[in-house]
Amino acid sequence: xxxxxxxxxxxxxxxxxxxxxxxxKTRKYQVFTATDGMEGIRLARQIKPDxxxxxxxxxxxxxxxxxxxxxxxxxxxxIPIVFVTAVVKKDELSxxxxxxxxxxxxxxxxxxxxxxxxxxxxxxxxxxxRR
Amino acid sequence: MEKRSSKSTxxxxxxxxxxIQESEEQYRLIFNLVSDAIFLIDNETGQILEVNKAASxxxxxxREELLSMNHRDVSAEPERTREATLKEMTVVPLRYHRKKxxxxxxxxxxxxxxxxxxxxSHLAAIRDITERNKIxxxxxxxxxxIRVITDNVPAFVSYIDKNGFYRFAxxxxxxxxxxxxxxxxxxxxxxxxxxxxxxxxxxxxxxxxSGRQASFETLLDYALGGExxxxxxxxxxxxxxxxxxxxxxxxxxxxxxxxxxxxxxxQEKELRSIYDNAPLIMMLVDKEWKIRKTNAFTSNxxxxxxxxxxxxxCGEALNCIHALDSPKGCGFGPFCRECMLRLxxxxxxxxxxxxxxxxxxxSFSNKRQAQSTIFxxxxxxxxxxxxxxxLVSMQDITERKxxxxxxRMLLYELEGKNRELIKAYEExxxxxxxxxxxxxxxxxxxxxxxxxxxLKNPLSIILQGIAYVQSSVEDGTLIDACDRIKKSAIxxxxxxxxxxxxxxxxxxxxxxxxxxxxxxEALTMVEHQMSLRNIQVIRNYFLHIPKVRVDSNQIxxxxxxxxxxxxxxxxxxGTITLTTKAGIDKDGEPCVRAVIEDTGTGIPDxxxxxxxxxxxxxxxxxxxxxxxxxxxxxxxxxxxxxxAISSEEGKGTTVTITLxxxxxEKESHYNG
Numbered sequence: 003x004x005x006x007x008x009x010x011x012x013x014x015x016x017x018x019x020x021x022x023x024x025x026x027k028t029r030k031y032q033v034f035t036a037t038d039g040m041e042g043i044r045l046a047r048q049i050k051p052d053x054x055x056x057x058x059x060x061x062x063x064x065x066x067x068x069x070x071x072x073x074x075x076x077x078x079x080x081i082p083i084v085f086v087t088a089v090v091k092k093d094e095l096s097x098x099x100x101x102x103x104x105x106x107x108x109x110x111x112x113x114x115x116x117x118x119x120x121x122x123x124x125x126x127x128x129x130x131x132r133r
Numbered sequence: 134m135e136k137r138s139s140k141s142t143x144x145x146x147x148x149x150x151x152x153i154q155e156s157e158e159q160y161r162l163i164f165n166l167v168s169d170a171i172f173l174i175d176n177e178t179g180q181i182l183e184v185n186k187a188a189s190x191x192x193x194x195x196r197e198e199l200l201s202m203n204h205r206d207v208s209a210e211p212e213r214t215r216e217a218t219l220k221e222m223t224v225v226p227l228r229y230h231r232k233k234x235x236x237x238x239x240x241x242x243x244x245x246x247x248x249x250x251x252x253x254s255h256l257a258a259i260r261d262i263t264e265r266n267k268i269x270x271x272x273x274x275x276x277x278x279i280r281v282i283t284d285n286v287p288a289f290v291s292y293i294d295k296n297g298f299y300r301f302a303x304x305x306x307x308x309x310x311x312x313x314x315x316x317x318x319x320x321x322x323x324x325x326x327x328x329x330x331x332x333x334x335x336x337x338x339x340x341x342x343s344g345r346q347a348s349f350e351t352l353l354d355y356a357l358g359g360e361x362x363x364x365x366x367x368x369x370x371x372x373x374x375x376x377x378x379x380x381x382x383x384x385x386x387x388x389x390x391x392x393x394x395x396x397x398x399x400q401e402k403e404l405r406s407i408y409d410n411a412p413l414i415m416m417l418v419d420k421e422w423k424i425r426k427t428n429a430f431t432s433n434x435x436x437x438x439x440x441x442x443x444x445x446x447c448g449e450a451l452n453c454i455h456a457l458d459s460p461k462g463c464g465f466g467p468f469c470r471e472c473m474l475r476l477x478x479x480x481x482x483x484x485x486x487x488x489x490x491x492x493x494x495x496s497f498s499n500k501r502q503a504q505s506t507i508f509x510x511x512x513x514x515x516x517x518x519x520x521x522x523x524l525v526s527m528q529d530i531t532e533r534k535x536x537x538x539x540x541r542m543l544l545y546e547l548e549g550k551n552r553e554l555i556k557a558y559e560e561x562x563x564x565x566x567x568x569x570x571x572x573x574x575x576x577x578x579x580x581x582x583x584x585x586x587x588l589k590n591p592l593s594i595i596l597q598g599i600a601y602v603q604s605s606v607e608d609g610t611l612i613d614a615c616d617r618i619k620k621s622a623i624x625x626x627x628x629x630x631x632x633x634x635x636x637x638x639x640x641x642x643x644x645x646x647x648x649x650x651x652x653x654e655a656l657t658m659v660e661h662q663m664s665l666r667n668i669q670v671i672r673n674y675f676l677h678i679p680k681v682r683v684d685s686n687q688i689x690x691x692x693x694x695x696x697x698x699x700x701x702x703x704x705x706x707g708t709i710t711l712t713t714k715a716g717i718d719k720d721g722e723p724c725v726r727a728v729i730e731d732t733g734t735g736i737p738d739x740x741x742x743x744x745x746x747x748x749x750x751x752x753x754x755x756x757x758x759x760x761x762x763x764x765x766x767x768x769x770x771x772x773x774x775x776x777a778i779s780s781e782e783g784k785g786t787t788v789t790i791t792l793x794x795x796x797x798e799k800e801s802h803y804n805g
Contacts, residue, residue: 014590020597027604059586088589111592111626114600 005032006125009051011042011068012086013060021055024114031121039063043071046078052125055108055117058087082124084108169243169258172204176218176246176253179203191261193233204257209237218255221246230259238263287385289363292370294379295342297321309355329354334365341367341380350387362391414451414508414527417515420482422446422464422475425522434529447474447525454496454503474510478523481512485521488512492530507531585629592629595622643682643796648725649674649713651685655692656711659700667706668699675713679794681725687768688792694761695729695788702733702786716791723794724774730787736780744778772796 008031012018018035025031034049036042039060046054054072058065065085072078085107108116164171170188172181184199192199192207204218205211209229217225225242232238238261245256283290283303292301302317310317310325322338323331330353337347347367355361366383408415409429417426424442427450432439435450448456448463458466469475473493481488490509497504508527515522596619603615656670663670699709712728736744745766769776774792 014594016594017590017597020594020601023601024597024604027601088586088593110589111596111622113596 005030006053006121007031007049007051008033008053008055008121009042009046009049010035010055010086011037011039011045011060011065012055012057013037014057021114021117025117025121028118039065039068042068043078046072046081047075050077051081053121054081054083055086056083058085082106084120084124086110086112167258169260172199172257172259173249174204174218174255174257175249176221176255179205179215179218182249182254188259191232191259192230198233207231217242217244221255227262239266289382289384289386291317291382292379293322293338293382295377297323297338299325300379327354337365337367338380341369341382342377344369344371344377361386362388411526412528414525414529416442416447416450416525417517417522418447418478418482418525419520419522420479422479424450425517447478448472451495452497452499454498474508474525474527477510478512478525481514481523482521485514487514493527505531507534588625588629592622592626642684644685645680646683646685646688648678648681648683648688648727648792649676651683651688652692652711652713652727654685655689655696658689658693659696663696663700663709666700666703668703669706669708671708671710673710673712675715678713678715678725679723681792681794682796683772683792684768688772691765691768691790692727692729694765695790698761699729699731699733699786699788702731702735707732707785718775718791718793724791725794727790727792728787729790730785732785735782735784735786736778737782741778741780745776 008025010018010021010033012021012035015037018037022033022035025033034045034051036045039062042054042056045051056065056068060068065087069083069085072081072083087107088110106120108120165186167185168187170191171185172188173183174181181199181202181204184196186196188194188199189196194202194207199207205214207230208214209231213228217228221244223244223246225244228240228242229237230240241260241262243258243260245258247254247256279301280303283301284305286303286305289305289309290301290303291299291306294300298321299318302314304314306312306317306325307314317325326334333351333353334349337349340347346369347365349365351363351365352360353363364385364387366381368381368383370378370380372378411428412430413428414431414434415428416424416431419425424445424447427439427442429439431442431450435442435452437450442450446456446463447453448469453463453472455466455468455472456463458468463469464472464475472495473491474495477488477491477493480486489511491511493508493510495506495508497506507530509530511526513524515524599615599619599622603612603619606612606615652674660670696709703709708731710728710730712726712730714726714728716724716726718724744762766776769790769792772792773796774790776791777789778786779789780786
């Protein structure tokens with residue numbers, strides 16, 4: 003089975019570093035990271051990841067704009083995006099159905115298990131879509 | 134006589150003798166004809182040598198008897214008789230003699246001393262002056278009486294003769310002219326009065342002296358300074374031959390009465406003008422209830438001349454609507470028995486008790502319309518020409534009353550408005566403080582959101598890092614260390630979450646819920662903790678409690694916060710009593726109340742007021758964030774509810790949460 007390709011776009015370099023270590027340690031995922039919105043878009047187009055974890059508050063171009071660009075662009079429009087943000091608190095996940103602009107999100111601080119759970123939740127569906 | 138006899142010659146003796154006899158006859162005739170008693174008395178012996186007939190008749194002795202007597206025998210004062218004889222006095226104006234019957238009487242004696250038959254003798258002519266003395270006495274007495282009377286009469290009394298000389302002046306003149314009375318009598322009036330006064334009274338004097346009584350009032354100079362008003366009466370003295378002999382002057386000082394008269398006149402004028410100009414109905418009424426006098430204001434008020442109102446009864450003059458109730462007129466109708474005006478005035482006349490400013494209501498027909506008028510009535514009893522009357526004064530205060538009423542209404546409105554204003558002000562103050570609070574909270578919110586964001590990222594990194602390290606090591610100690618670090622990071626995250634929920638203040642999303650159920654759900658979250666601390670829960674739920682529209686998550690958070698605080702206050706066990714009830718809040722809207730009582734340590738008074746402040750905590754361990762109650766309060770207030778805490782140190786704390794059943798009502802209430 004191919005490793006799932008996960009793209010993490012977050013301006014916190016250390017966060018990217020540890021997430022990559024934790025996810026890749028499972029040997030199920032290949033993690034790409036970008037600490038800048040534009041770099042993230044470029045990578046997304048290039049590697050076509052199975053799932054994108056996208057930070058919202060970032061310099062230059064924020065997560066919302068990144069998501070808009072990716073959704074507008076045919077090759078990347080079908081890639082599931084899960085926002086990872088420090089702006090919301092955990093409770094609001096359930097209260098608002100865990101959506102921002104109809105999209106799923108995870109509140110920081112986030113444990114590796116939470117990320118894995120979300121990947122597992124999205125990727126099978128993705129496979130069905132692909133079929 | 135001796136001389137004549139010595140001159141006679143012997144040749145003519147017979148002729149001479151007859152001539153002498155004739156002459157002696159004649160003398161004796163004269164001697165006896167004289168009305169005075171005449172005695173010829175020997176000076177040395179006092180022997181009476183000869184007497185006339187008058188002497189016999191005056192003294193009551195016969196001639197023979199008298200000729201045998203001494204002159205001292207007829208005197209009542211023999212020593213003085215002797216003395217007068219020795220001194221050869223010729224006139225003795227008064228001496229008392231005694232008659233045969235012993236009666237003593239006054240005599241006037243005229244003596245002529247001569248030689249009689251070679252001896253010193255005297256002829257005493259004695260006149261009985263009893264009558265004269267009596268007249269003189271009477272005259273003197275009457276004069277004294279007159280003087281005493283005139284001196285004490287409060288008037289200047291004098292007599293001036295036809296030539297203008299004072300013949301009499303009473304003592305008062307001394308006061309006026311400053312000179313003794315004795316100096317006034319005998320002086321001409323012009324000299325006494327002075328030129329100015331003389332000029333003034335001259336015509337009256339002339340009138341009196343021409344036989345016409347004069348009466349006048351004039352202003353005269355006063356010796357001691359100033360002028361005095363006098364009233365003078367000059368009464369002519371006319372004798373039996375109708376000749377004017379002089380006049381009596383009777384002058385009275387009337388300055389004081391003139392002054393009083395003037396003062397009275399002024400006062401009367403003053404009173405009259407007050408009476409006429411007073412903006413009051415003033416009427417003088419007698420006990421028959423008839424008007425005797427009215428002032429100008431009354432005439433004006435009733436529209437009748439004063440003359441017209443005289444003899445009218447009050448009610449008739451005033452156009453009282455009851456004046457014609459009885460054919461007999463005012464005072465006889467059924468209402469008259471209760472007429473305050475009539476009763477008060479008549480009572481004043483009867484009892485003399487005055488009445489002051491009594492408020493009465495009367496109805497008058499004014500231009501054929503009944504008009505209710507309010508008066509202030511005062512009555513005073515007066516006695517006029519011996520008849521008791523009442524002075525009735527009435528002040529129309531209808532306008533004033535109405536104005537007062539309007540004023541009272543305005544005042545009442547004003548007070549209402551004022552109350553509203555105070556309320557509005559208090560609300561404003563409250564909302565101002567709320568605004569300040571919410572501004573503070575908003576900036577705190579922004580700050581917390583920023584801080585939260587800044588902290589959440591490093592916390593994420595720490596959690597990711599620890600997870601990686603933990604999964605990569607096999608040393609139990611390291612794994613344990615990682616676990617502790619992770620827990621700390623999670624707790625830090627909890628603080629941040631609380632901070633965010635406090636600062637967010639997001640509007641609740643309302644659903645209809647049962648408060649009892651919500652409390653139970655909240656309780657399950659802390660039940661474990663409570664049972665560990667041996668805390669007993671007593672439930673006093675009102676089972677038919679109305680549903681409330683709340684954000685259930687937020688309300689649960691409220692109860693959880695309160696339960697945690699209660700549990701923290703009861704470290705060594707206790708009881709928590711939960712009571713719910715339905716009620717009406719301060720705005721009259723239906724509400725539910727949840728009362729949470731604990732038996733914990735309680736909150737000191739000085740701290741109680743701060744418990745809702747953000748970041749206020751008494752918890753010394755690292756468990757409290759100091760945000761629990763401020764978040765709780767924020768939530769309750771966003772539900773338009775209220776939260777109250779009362780506490781007694783050592784006994785426990787009671788938290789009462791009131792939530793309106795329908796907060797939207799409040800929403801519209803507040804917005805409206």
